[in-house]
Amino acid sequence: MYSIQVKPLTSKAIPVESDIDGLNPASLRQALSPWSPSDATRPGSDIPKVLYLVPNGGNPTGAGLTLDRKKEIYKIAQDYNLIIMEDDPYFYLQFTKVISLKSCFTINLIS
Ligand SMILES: Cc1ncc(COP(=O)(O)O)c(C=O)c1O
Numbered sequence: 635m636y637s638i639q640v641k642p643l644t645s646k647a648i649p650v651e652s653d654i655d656g657l658n659p660a661s662l663r664q665a666l667s668p669w670s671p672s673d674a675t676r677p678g679s680d681i682p683k684v685l686y687l688v689p690n691g692g693n694p695t696g697a698g699l700t701l702d703r704k705k706e707i708y709k710i711a712q713d714y715n716l717i718i719m720e721d722d723p724y725f726y727l728q729f730t731k732v733i734s735l736k737s738c739f740t741i742n743l744i745s
Pocket of ligand 1: 688693721722723
């Protein structure tokens with residue numbers, strides 16, 4: 635994904651660790667620690683704008699986010715005004731019922 639679609643745009647990718655429960659929110663906070671949430675509204679800021687996320691069946695580990703992690707990640711994304719770019723091709727291949735991010739949260743488009 636990074637080499638084909640992001641690199642040509644000269645965007646910078648910052649890796650975030652994941653484990654058996656998927657992307658680790660503590661690692662995401664650590665990755666964002668050089669910035670403060672107020673940087674998200676500062677013109678010209680180089681604060682990250684997009685969070686690329688594979689919520690289910692991460693390749694190659696097969697890890698999937700727990701509901702608690704989805705909530706925590708969503709909160710961080712709200713704090714830092716990150717757009718979540720969800721790449722979820724394996725959602726329908728799961729054997730247990732999981733709740734998608736879309737059905738977890740209502741997004742406030744008008745403030
Ligand atoms: C999460 C995820 N998104 C996208 C892709 C790319 O799929 P495609 O090669 O069909 O574009 C893969 C391929 O493994 C994947 O695991």
